Amino acid sequence: MPMDRRTFFKRSAGAALAATAFAALDMKAWAQTVTDAPVELKPSLCNMCTSECGMHIHVKNGRPWKVTGHPGHPVSRGKLCPRAHGGLQWIYDPARVKTPLRRTGEWEFEPISWEQAADEISAKLNRILEEHGPEAVFGAQYPRPTGNLYLNRLMHALGVSTTQTHEATCQAGRRIAMSATLGAAFDADWENSDYLLFIGRNMGEAIRTGAATAFARAIERGAKVVCVDPRLSQSAAITEWVPIKPGTDLALLLAISNVLVTENLFDRSFVSNHTNGFVPFRRHIQQYTPDWAEEITGIPAGKIRDIAHGLAAAAPHCAVDTGWKAAVGSCYANSTDTARAVAYVNGLLGNIGQRGGISVPPGVILGQPEFPAPTVPDGPRNDGAGTDYPLACTNAGLPHVTMERAQQGKVKAGFIRHFNPVRSFPNYEHMRSGMKALELLVVFETHMSETAIEAHYILPEPSFAEREEVVKPVGDTVAMRTKALRPVHPETKSLDESIPMLAEKLGVGEYFRFTLDEWNEALLAEQPFTLAELKREGTLAATVSDEPVLPEGCGTLVPPREQAPKTRPRAFLVSNDRNGPRPVPQLFTRSGRFEFYSREFERAGFDPIAKWYPPETGLELGSKEFRVVHGKQAYHTHVATNNIKILAQITRDYDATRVWINRSRADELAIRENDTILLRARNGRTAEARVKVTERIHPDMLFAPAGYGNRTPYFEVAKELGGFNPHDLSDYLREPISGHTMMSELIVEVEPA
Amino acid sequence: MAKISRRQFMKLSAAGSAAAAFVTAGREAPAREPGTQRSPAANPGGNPRMALLMDNSLCVNCQSCRLACQNENNLPVREKYIRFDYLEQGSFPEVEHHVNRHSCQHCADAPCVEVCPVDALYKGAEGFTHLDFETCIGCGACRAVCPFEVPVISTDPETEAPKMYKCNACKHLLAEGQTPACATTCITAAVDYGTWDEMLAKAEDRVRVLRQDYPDANVYGETQQDGLGLLLVLRTPPEDYPHLI
Incomplete structure (x- = not known):
């Protein structure tokens, strides 16, 4: 029976009605036994963003009623952000995928059985593999342990080497830069720092819960905290805000380095003993004076000196936060080198592994399950990671490049899990047509996400609250998601069921002859607790490694394990004694030293030392032009959460889909608060948006709250919210070093609509 | 009959017949729970007066408190006990942005308790102002006298009766010795809960630090309405905010 959108919603309504009746019955039973009906606290991991906070779902008679943070989990630390609370409605959302669906037309589907879906998928995939080879196939997902195990294992078993993640729209530049310079992307020890400098990172609105808690703790303690941002975000609002011209953070960081070097404020002991290439770096950095940077960034030279002096005075108990996305991840042509410059300042401060500085967390010892594993294929990828983009991380890949190859007929099949590249990557039309x-x-x-509705087959997964998954090392703990609720939709199957089923049909079932419990027990073999105990507690303190634990990095940048130097303490050994000796940690670069001069970058044809260059779209704007920069709101995750009524209500209450525009620029263009404007990109594409007129933003910039403008017709609440999404205007771009998507290289001309 | 919160009311409505939950204006005020009293003055029986402390200088306005509260108190989607006021001062690049939590201030001298024609509002053992959701007739008399424009009159979707909505300091959690949901979840620990004296002292300590950068930083709530059960740390004078006096 074909199911069009209307039928889908009728079915949803029916299911919702049934759920309501069931709930009413439950409520009655509950109220009658109000004293003895137990509230069960089921441990889980939130899935409303990728931080996966440990939490307890409070369940009464099979229904969730609230969530609280797991006190032992290092990311939530007993707290939860708004999305975790809103997530309970996500479980019962009418736009859930309830049965396997087969495409019948544009965005239309009919339900089919798992058996039939698996038969048809394997027949089609086998034909594609025979005719076009494994290079014509890709697997893509948000990278988390369960998907990494099942989906990547299936791809590898089939000989497919193109496995991908979201990273080209996230921290791609940062990871390459940090791997080449420090060996890994280090976090700051925010809580214990005396001086913290954030480059565009918005700790309070792009939330990792425990990090936000630590950030606030530093402020409360009286630490100096500076947020460099073209916009006065909620995080900048509780710190010292240093506004900057968007896309120029690299100039600021080079100038801070200049002050530290020319005024002899750097950690001479660290630099002389543990770094490579300082002499050419010192020569190179002379040109980047604060006065030079003032011209580019708009930040007064005196302020730049103040920041450098403040950091030096607090060293080594200070940090330039290494960021995530923002200016260092995937926004600008110069983002990767901006991230290298972040590393330079930290290196000069000698704060690596020091209290209040930057470090990597310890590695939990995981057992090695001994079930037959496919060899990791070394055949060509279809996205150019490692070849066209020699430094690009091959465990992240470039999905937007794969879509270009698909348009050219070179890529024929894809498997995507819990990932929405059609709406979360720039240039919707490019991604969709791919x-x-x-x-x-x-x-x-x-x-029913924007990516799901383009599929030939949608295979329904249980929500985070209804499924059990592969155990996850987090800091010095192991955490896991457990089945807190019975499946709301009984036809859903988690990956540990669906992938082995597909694998059997595809003739590679031999790699999946283990249960999830068996796999988890093997991983926990060296831990002082059992799987049953972990299922009961959700998060438990773990045994961490004494041997070097190499970070999962970029293949060409991280040395093989046997090359890792073992003569110095590990990078995660934070030196906690402020007055005692300061052991300097081992780094995971190829040389084991901090690289001011990167031979990897040089070999790949890039600058061995990061130099200044502007964003690809330049810094000169016409009188009606603006740079469009997007960023998170605390209560939404990308485009994934707009259909959650209780979160959408916040957007409504504060009229929060509006695009921000600087008041003076708005006045010049005769644009008033709440007006609708027309945005015209340099490529000619247009869109409309309502505006919030504010002093809190750089005159060059329009701020687009990220994640509005859903295209899936199945998200009824999101559709009512509407909103502007910059991906409708942006170009298909690749930054040369990492291949990332350059999401803020978008200039628009604005006029009243 | 004991006083009931909106949350308990929902439970009972589900259990019993909805009609039984209807209340008329002529209904006699139910007996007060032991250990509760009308404002103002200190609490009886040696119960320490408790307070919520909102340190607005640490708030990133993520709305987690609002959401945790909505779930905890079983609120309909459009109702919220916690709202925010915003203040943008200066012009680019010299701009400041301030937030302030706008929710029931839990006045010691609470005019809403005095004026409620059906005695649906009352002071609890910890000094907070609670609402008997069942008794409330949604007349809006409380809203008319509230110094802070807090009460919201809205239709209860379950019964279609008009009701008043405001923070009840998670009365049911306090009864179990727990902390209000907003304080438990706050990701920056801007919200705290403890005895009134402790919270006031903590707020004063914080203000001393803040005054280095914000000379007008202040604690709001020590004296207003004979003392507020929701104390605020503000970086700018209270009169800057639309709902503060």
């Missing part, structure tokens, strides 16, 4: 060109797209999803 997906549409595929002969087979299979999406494992909980909801």
